[in-house]
Amino acid sequence: PSGPGSPLTEGLNPQQREAVEYRGPALLIVAGAGSGKTRVLTHRIAHLIEMRDAWPSQILAITFTNKAAAEMRERVQALLGDSASGMWISTFHSACVRILRREAESLGLSSTFTIYDSADQRTILKRIIKGLDADTMGFTPASAQAKISKLKNELADVESHARNANMNDPQEVMFLEIFRQYTRRLREASALDFDDLIAETVYLFRAFPKVAALYQRRFRHILVDEYQDTNHAQYSLIRELTRPVAPAIVSELDEHGILVRGMTDATGSIPGASLTVVGDSDQSIYAFRGADIRNIVEFERDFPGAKVVLLEQNYRSTQNILSAANAVISNNFDRKDKKLWTADGDGEQIVGYTGYTAHDEAQFIADEIESLHRSGVAYRDIAVFYRTNAQTRALEEIFVRSALPYRVVGGTKFYERAEIKDAMAYLIAVANPLDELALRRILNTPKRGIGPATETTIAQFAEQNELTFRQAMRSAGGLGLGPKVTAAISALADVLDEAAAMLVPSQAGIDAGTNEGASKISEVLVFLMERSGLLDALRNSRDPQDETRAENVEELVAQTRDFDRENPGATLVDFLTQVSLVAAADELDDASGTVSLMTLHTAKGLEYHAVFLTGIEEGLLPHQMSASEPGGPAEERRLFYVGITRARKRLYLSLAMSRAQFGEVAVAMPSRYLQEIPEGLIDWRQSPGMATSRGGSQPRALNARRGFGQGGAGGGAWGTRDRDLERFSVTRSEKPKTEWANKVTGTVRDNGDLTLEAGDRIRHADFGEGKVTQVTGEGTKRIAHVSFDRAGQKKLLIKIAPIEKL
Numbered sequence: 001p002s003g004p005g006s007p008l009t010e011g012l013n014p015q016q017r018e019a020v021e022y023r024g025p026a027l028l029i030v031a032g033a034g035s036g037k038t039r040v041l042t043h044r045i046a047h048l049i050e051m052r053d054a055w056p057s058q059i060l061a062i063t064f065t066n067k068a069a070a071e072m073r074e075r076v077q078a079l080l081g082d083s084a085s086g087m088w089i090s091t092f093h094s095a096c097v098r099i100l101r102r103e104a105e106s107l108g109l110s111s112t113f114t115i116y117d118s119a120d121q122r123t124i125l126k127r128i129i130k131g132l133d134a135d136t137m138g139f140t141p142a143s144a145q146a147k148i149s150k151l152k153n154e155l156a157d158v159e160s161h162a163r164n165a166n167m168n169d170p171q172e173v174m175f176l177e178i179f180r181q182y183t184r185r186l187r188e189a190s191a192l193d194f195d196d197l198i199a200e201t202v203y204l205f206r207a208f209p210k211v212a213a214l215y216q217r218r219f220r221h222i223l224v225d226e227y228q229d230t231n232h233a234q235y236s237l238i239r240e241l242t243r244p245v246a247p248a249i250v251s252e253l254d255e256h257g258i259l260v261r262g263m264t265d266a267t268g269s270i271p272g273a274s275l276t277v278v279g280d281s282d283q284s285i286y287a288f289r290g291a292d293i294r295n296i297v298e299f300e301r302d303f304p305g306a307k308v309v310l311l312e313q314n315y316r317s318t319q320n321i322l323s324a325a326n327a328v329i330s331n332n333f334d335r336k337d338k339k340l341w342t343a344d345g346d347g348e349q350i351v352g353y354t355g356y357t358a359h360d361e362a363q364f365i366a367d368e369i370e371s372l373h374r375s376g377v378a379y380r381d382i383a384v385f386y387r388t389n390a391q392t393r394a395l396e397e398i399f400v401r402s403a404l405p406y407r408v409v410g411g412t413k414f415y416e417r418a419e420i421k422d423a424m425a426y427l428i429a430v431a432n433p434l435d436e437l438a439l440r441r442i443l444n445t446p447k448r449g450i451g452p453a454t455e456t457t458i459a460q461f462a463e464q465n466e467l468t469f470r471q472a473m474r475s476a477g478g479l480g481l482g483p484k485v486t487a488a489i490s491a492l493a494d495v496l497d498e499a500a501a502m503l504v505p506s507q508a509g510i511d512a513g514t515n516e517g518a519s520k521i522s523e524v525l526v527f528l529m530e531r532s533g534l535l536d537a538l539r540n541s542r543d544p545q546d547e548t549r550a551e552n553v554e555e556l557v558a559q560t561r562d563f564d565r566e567n568p569g570a571t572l573v574d575f576l577t578q579v580s581l582v583a584a585a586d587e588l589d590d591a592s593g594t595v596s597l598m599t600l601h602t603a604k605g606l607e608y609h610a611v612f613l614t615g616i617e618e619g620l621l622p623h624q625m626s627a628s629e630p631g632g633p634a635e636e637r638r639l640f641y642v643g644i645t646r647a648r649k650r651l652y653l654s655l656a657m658s659r660a661q662f663g664e665v666a667v668a669m670p671s672r673y674l675q676e677i678p679e680g681l682i683d684w685r686q687s688p689g690m691a692t693s694r695g696g697s698q699p700r701a702l703n704a705r706r707g708f709g710q711g712g713a714g715g716g717a718w719g720t721r722d723r724d725l726e727r728f729s730v731t732r733s734e735k736p737k738t739e740w741a742n743k744v745t746g747t748v749r750d751n752g753d754l755t756l757e758a759g760d761r762i763r764h765a766d767f768g769e770g771k772v773t774q775v776t777g778e779g780t781k782r783i784a785h786v787s788f789d790r791a792g793q794k795k796l797l798i799k800i801a802p803i804e805k806l
């Protein structure tokens, strides 16, 4: 039935088709970027269902983001022409939350457990570190968090870590205590952090084989995208899920009326689920989060008899883009050599651009985007990538000034805003009364005269009497606090209790096992915001920012209304779960006509007509933090490779000659990776300011339009640079410039040997003529203080400023 004419295999090349049609216990698809791995997974799912090899409910597909999951579900539905309900297509985290909410009881966890994000984790760790005076030993919330996360990704817990720890090392003893207290606090609050979601599910399956059997029996086909980025915990989860169910457990299931007939093999076991994984070890970019490239390399050992399919042809990018990608990645050793190729032709040259500053770089990008747009490329088909979030500042400044519609994906997320976290804490406190963190967050938000001393009194009282924080609040009357404070505390407890009561279904609903009669989530939120006084406090505040904050809270209310409408019968916990699991890339909205700005990590798996890779400089890419990590520069190279291979038709590589980083301006060196791209592939352009300074003439209109004003009006981009220069120092070691580096930056300018002294007159490309009043600093850090005839006082980095001595 699914012959050449079937839409499920139509338009696939022979290798892709083989991967879609293969039936067997284990299938590994390894291939470079853009070769159709994700597409094959999608077609394979549809094919399994159409061929009646699986019911939708027997399929578990794991994607890297919720957005990828939604897309895959849509495509499968489109291929099948009907609903694929019952199919689990989700991220590791979402799948685990679903399992854990159902099976919470086995773990002694409330099914309404809260999911703590990174900020929550740090708040708790901060309290613990303070309580232990561990900061004096150099512990910070961030360092403890990273260490705990790493351990959990390795499936270590306090006990197992204690066995391996060196108890003679005070650092290790202290860390162990932090880890122990952290674990206890989360447990008491009935909360799990993100790493727990995976680790606890693995633990659940290992400790409760019967529970595991339910899922091992259910999922007959497990498919994992981006397998190269799975860590040990995720890998273990897959292993547990694909284990066969032993005969003894099969008969227990049978006794419980769970269907097993026809599922067992000759030995009486239910065979393990069939596993399909797709990945590209060249795109492994999450080693810092414990991702283990060995998972893919050793797949054949772990799953003997696994079928391996290699895809070679690329359907995404032009040959020029692929050649650049090939050239870069071939510098990583210890990899299987594979070359990306396309049948679609060379396409346009890659464009390289060296800006004078980050603002100059951003202006170039904005101008190019406008010209792409004029030539018919939709804004939503254009993306700008960067290594660090700090790089968005210059880009955003220029984009706003250029009135360019853009969107920062995964920047300061809506749900990370303080006022949204406050409002959410009210909801969490209602859903999970054990959650001390949420309660303490709202205790004095809005201000109701409950100070930190009172908070500590309540916490201590709870601790001493083995009460929850919430119960201790109810005992506030006996704590010797003032009458006003006591009243405020019980008023808050009343509001929370009333809100909880609103969520209880009517008797009819309880009888029918539905939510009938319960208030909607939006109604509960409105109630909480009004009765707690939070919204009024924001509305009546004199702080102009509070007006925006009030609007944000109203936006949250609007979101709960949408949720209520789209998910009839869903509970408050469902809403909280959804919010917790929103990952950075999920905020992408393809329908919106905006340019997307995002980090290289977020860009994984996506594709755009035109891609701008920015800040391709030493220190940024490779990031300076990676230099000391073993394998760091190789991982950064893979990140660069991921970025390059997102582009379909147009690729831009840009850098700036000087960049403010960590509060200081430094001379930037072109990234070593640029040198790895064959010369002919890149059409290098340079900063107009630079070019004109060499040519002598000065297109003032151009510069004015760019906001490189002449003195007045805040100085625009230059103003920022000047402020930064005051704190100027070279933060990176000076590397000898190679001939090649000179080609990239040196074509622009290097005034290294220009001797200036007070009294000299100079001409600057943008500021015109002026008199040097002073020269400070040495070597590459020499700064000329110049009094310009029209542009006022400026400080210029002599080495690279577009100046000439008159």
Ligand code: ATP
Pocket: 011, 012, 013, 016, 031, 032, 033, 034, 035, 036, 037, 038, 039, 040, 280, 283, 314, 315, 316, 604, 605, 606, 607, 645
């Ligand atoms: P990445 O490694 O970046 O995740 P990938 O291997 O998952 O890439 P896909 O995203 O599945 O690649 O495919 C890349 C592009 O090529 C998509 O636009 C996809 O629709 C297209 N494509 C894949 N296979 C074919 C084919 N046989 N014919 C036409 N287009 C294809």
Ligand code: MG
Pocket: 037, 038, 039, 225, 605
């Ligand atoms: Mg993919």
